[in-house]
Amino acid sequence: MSSSGRYMLYHGLLLPTVVHTEQSLSYARDFSVQDTDVFAVTYPKSGTTWMQEILPLVLNGGDLTPVLTIPNWDRVPWLGTIKMARVSEHLPSPRALVSHLPYHLLPRSFHSSKAKVIYVTRNPKDVMVSSFHFHKMASFLDDPGTFQEFMDKFLAGEVMFGKWTEHLKSWRHHELGDRILYITYEEMVQDLRGALRRLSSFLGSNLSEEVIERIAEHCCFKNMKTNCMSNHSLVPQDLMDLDKSPFLRKGVVGDWKNHFSPEQEARFSAVIDAEMEGEACSFP
Ligand code: PPS
Numbered sequence: 001m002s003s004s005g006r007y008m009l010y011h012g013l014l015l016p017t018v019v020h021t022e023q024s025l026s027y028a029r030d031f032s033v034q035d036t037d038v039f040a041v042t043y044p045k046s047g048t049t050w051m052q053e054i055l056p057l058v059l060n061g062g063d064l065t066p067v068l069t070i071p072n073w074d075r076v077p078w079l080g081t082i083k084m085a086r087v088s089e090h091l092p093s094p095r096a097l098v099s100h101l102p103y104h105l106l107p108r109s110f111h112s113s114k115a116k117v118i119y120v121t122r123n124p125k126d127v128m129v130s131s132f133h134f135h136k137m138a139s140f141l142d143d144p145g146t147f148q149e150f151m152d153k154f155l156a157g158e159v160m161f162g163k164w165t166e167h168l169k170s171w172r173h174h175e176l177g178d179r180i181l182y183i184t185y186e187e188m189v190q191d192l193r194g195a196l197r198r199l200s201s202f203l204g205s206n207l208s209e210e211v212i213e214r215i216a217e218h219c220c221f222k223n224m225k226t227n228c229m230s231n232h233s234l235v236p237q238d239l240m241d242l243d244k245s246p247f248l249r250k251g252v253v254g255d256w257k258n259h260f261s262p263e264q265e266a267r268f269s270a271v272i273d274a275e276m277e278g279e280a281c282s283f284p
Helices: 022-029 048-060 065-069 082-090 124-137 147-156 164-170 185-190 192-203 209-218 221-226 262-276
Strands: 007-010 013-016 038-042 096-099 116-121 180-184
Touching: 022 082, 038 048, 048 065, 048 096, 048 116, 048 192, 048 209, 048 221, 116 185, 116 192, 124 147, 124 164, 124 262, 147 262, 164 262, 180 185, 180 192, 185 192, 192 209, 209 221
Parallel strands: 038 096, 038 116, 116 180
Antiparallel strands: 007 013
8 A cells, every 4th residue: 555545556556546455456367257358458548438438339339328328437347446346247248348457467367268458559648648637636646746746757657557668568568469459549539430440340340330420429529528427527526526627638639749848758758768669569
């Protein structure tokens, strides 16, 4: 447990105690993964909530009922959370889950299953900006301090779920073959319909253009912002103060340019580039 009590240490990672316990994490480790399960994996603030909206629709052929009637944390739960332990038995098949965990901490049974993974990456500068604002409005996270102080913590991995670079690397070094699809937040912002077609093909959903259109329309930023099942307005204000910063805040690419000084940008890029050196992957 951290000195503030807001985080616990799990295999070297800081996890928020508001939604994680030793028991909920142990439940996830022993969770019985089915071949039809789909995991959307993200480093925090990379498009998790968006995937919680998209996945049920791609898997059920575009029926809006679940996304209009079930809160996102019950509909597509976070692996390892207290909620997930409560709702996983009741999820419709094929089940969709989200996770911020690194590859090696997925359930043991995941590795011998045929379950699929969608790994969403987002430009780390935009991730950090989104996270900075999230830390200001979420009372269950430590105060971020100044933007510079938060950047130091982010680069050192002293934030929930550790270093962005370690997360990315863990999900590049695996033996999943064609069980994993890489997609970027930027690609989804630029061409959501195209991204939905890729998801549909990867998951074998065979969606018609009409259904793709319906899903794209429902999952655009403007519409998700008004869906109380997805915009976190059901969370008590003492946990998330949406007046300080909405959860669906801006939903754009490149907001980092409004936050980083040239010096901060240079240092941030130098650290990330050095840690990603030798990795045969590009990132947004
Ligand atoms: S969390 O806390 O890890 O679950 O956060 P996560 O959902 O991964 O990331 C939140 C950011 O995703 C943006 N978002 C969207 N952008 C565009 N279109 C849609 N539909 C959408 N839904 C969520 C959300 O606004 C956060 O980004 P910022 O930059 O803060 O706006």
